[in-house]
Amino acid sequence: MLFFLAMANAAMAGGDDTEGDPRGDDAEWNPPARFDHPYTGKLTIKYLPISRVQLVCERYKAFDDQVMYGCASWDSTSCIIVVIDHQYLNQTPKALIRHEMGHCNGWPADHPD
Secondary structure, rough: OOEEEOHHHHHEEEEEEOOOOOOOOOOOOOHHHHOOOOOOEEEEEEEEOHHHHHHHHHOOOOHHHHOOOEEEEEEEOEEEEEEOOOOOOOHHHHHHHHHHHHHHOOOOOOOOO
């Protein structure tokens, strides 16, 4: 069975480069160190327009008016990450992938330390 996690717009990152990224050291946005590493299973990343991300990730929203910029689903051997295909407001695909990859590595949806 696949597990699905998504993040809220309040937790989005800015800047396309890690250096100079205002959330580069943001402990509330980025996964804790034990989850912040490359995924070792089969990883698929899908870049979609925001309207499609909204459809794909819709059912995993924490609340009705939540805007989804990405989500992840995984099982014991693979992970699929779906993210926006270009920067939207201050949300970047690169920052979203880092966040979602933390979920692929086991970081729970409630984002504990």
